[in-house]
Amino acid sequence: MNMMGFKRADGRIGIRNHVAVIYTVECAHHVADTISRGVPGTEVFGFAGCYQDTYAFRMLVELGRHPNVAGVLIVRLGCESTDVNALAAQIAVSGKPVELIAIQEAGGSLASIELGKTIAARMIRDAERHRRVPIGLGDLIIGVECGGSDATSGLSANPAAGWAVDRLIEQGATVIFSELPELLGCNDYLLSRAAGEAVKARLTDGLKRARALGNALRTFAVSAGNEEGGLTTIEEKSLGALCKAGTKPISGILKPAQRPELPGLYILDKVGLLDSSSLTLYEENDSDGLVTLLASGAQLLLFTTGRGSVVGSVVAPVVKICGNPQTAVKMADNIDINAGGIIEGTDTIEDVGAELLKLIQRVAAGERTKAERLGHKEYAIPYKPGRACDMYTS
Structure with a gap:
């Protein structure tokens, strides 16, 4: 299939051509959202907190550079x-245009909305002039x-x-999985796939922190919905979850907002780092999970489900794959791929x-997913105190 993408000033390849409207505090959320709703082609996201947060700041930088x-x-x-100002400057390093509106200086909500619509519409017109270039699967980062x-x-x-990940x-291509x-419960399987001792050591450390987090939260990522759907233990859920990462060696470990340096399979470690006194307590959710994959550069997201999900995301399309044939029929409006034929014996893996x-190629070429058509853009950047934002440095 002939796939075309957008080559950015920093050399990265985009498969969508959005203008981002980023708010920097909840007080600016309504104005940013109103600007975005008035200008098709824009994506609104931001951070609700009033106080500086290292994790959120870095996430916004990478989402702006996406x-x-x-x-x-x-x-x-x-x-x-x-x-x-630092946020704008760091996003601008990517070579894309960045403009700033301060509501208090612009004269309030109405003045800021009108000014913002004018700026965003101009940016959209400029974006539409960006030349598309031929791309291949090797240009893709998939979350x-x-x-x-x-x-x-x-x-x-x-x-x-x-x-599909293996192919x-x-x-x-580059593929990132997380969680x-x-x-x-998959420790031995994961460690056997580590591409070298350094990756194995980081996996071991990450699994240790994940277990400590589960003990501290008194839950091991098995929800009531999982149990109602027939999953009984974290080991059972984990073995199924690992299947979505295929069979290739794990090339490296990323922290949130770190990008993979080379093609291959990566795991995103979102668990806060242990220090001498505490573990950052944070229970993950799907929206946060998708945003962290975006911040590591994923241009397209695959989301597997059995119970069903409506989740979409900002910036990048989400492809929904449903394994339960009954759910796939009931939630056909939300599901892109019905994998239920594997259960019923009419299809193979x-x-x-x-x-x-094939759908990944079509979406990369511009076809919209169900979540995109419906306008689903579930999104969250929470405060993550402590050392959740620490990054690997070697």
């Missing part, structure tokens, strides 16, 4: 503690997430996604994986 973003309009109130899992997930949707990596707390691979 290859699916052509330009950035930042909307601030004017008295938040986030260093908005893989699961949510609303049930007993079918590990038998159908996740293995089919894993089949993507063979074609030179260390949902991989407990390879059949559904090949269908998914």
